[in-house]
Amino acid sequence: MTRPMLAAAGAVAVFALAGCGSGGDDKAAVPETATGSLEHLAAEVKCKPNMQTDADEIRQALCKNTDGRFVLATFATDRGQAEWLSGAKDYGGYYLVGRKWVAVGQEKTVAALQTTLGGSMEEGSEHMNPGGSHNSSGSHHG
Incomplete structure (x- = not known):
């Protein structure tokens, strides 16, 4: 019974290696996705977090480092993160998504x-949700 388990583990290792940094990519190699508390992630990217939300479900802080300003958020659950991202992406912007954390900025x-924290880069909507009351376009119709 150990032989199939070893074969499966070997296949996973080969698959993982095949997906990383195959030659000819324009992008720099992305490191393994970071994990940890909001404070740990902030320390990784050399910013002192300015806490905005400190709740059981989500912790969110404003950060600034030599790369610029960004929001860093950590989540108690994967579902909480997915729901937050679903709503947040309506506002546009760029999202670096890791396991139970998100960084948002330019x-x-x-x-x-991403060169420090890893994760996957996602882009929010190009435009605001038309007709939504939360639009900050500066002109209000009604």
Whole structure:
């Protein structure tokens, strides 16, 4: 019974290696995705977090480092993170997504954070949700 388990483990290792840094990519290699508390992640990217929300479900802070300003959020559950991202992406912006954490900021800032924290870069909607009362376009119709 150990032989199939070893074969499966070997296949996983080969698959994992095949997906990383195959030659010819324009992008720099992305490190393994960081994990940990908001304070730990902030320390990794050399920022002192300015806490905005400190609740059981989500912890969110404003951060600034040499790469720029960004929001760093950690979540108690994967579901909480998915729900937050679903709503937040309506506002546009760039999102660096890790396991139970998200960093949000300008594209260059988020790309720079990715070189330290890993994760996957996602882009929010290009435009606000039309007709939504939360639009901050500066002109209100009604």
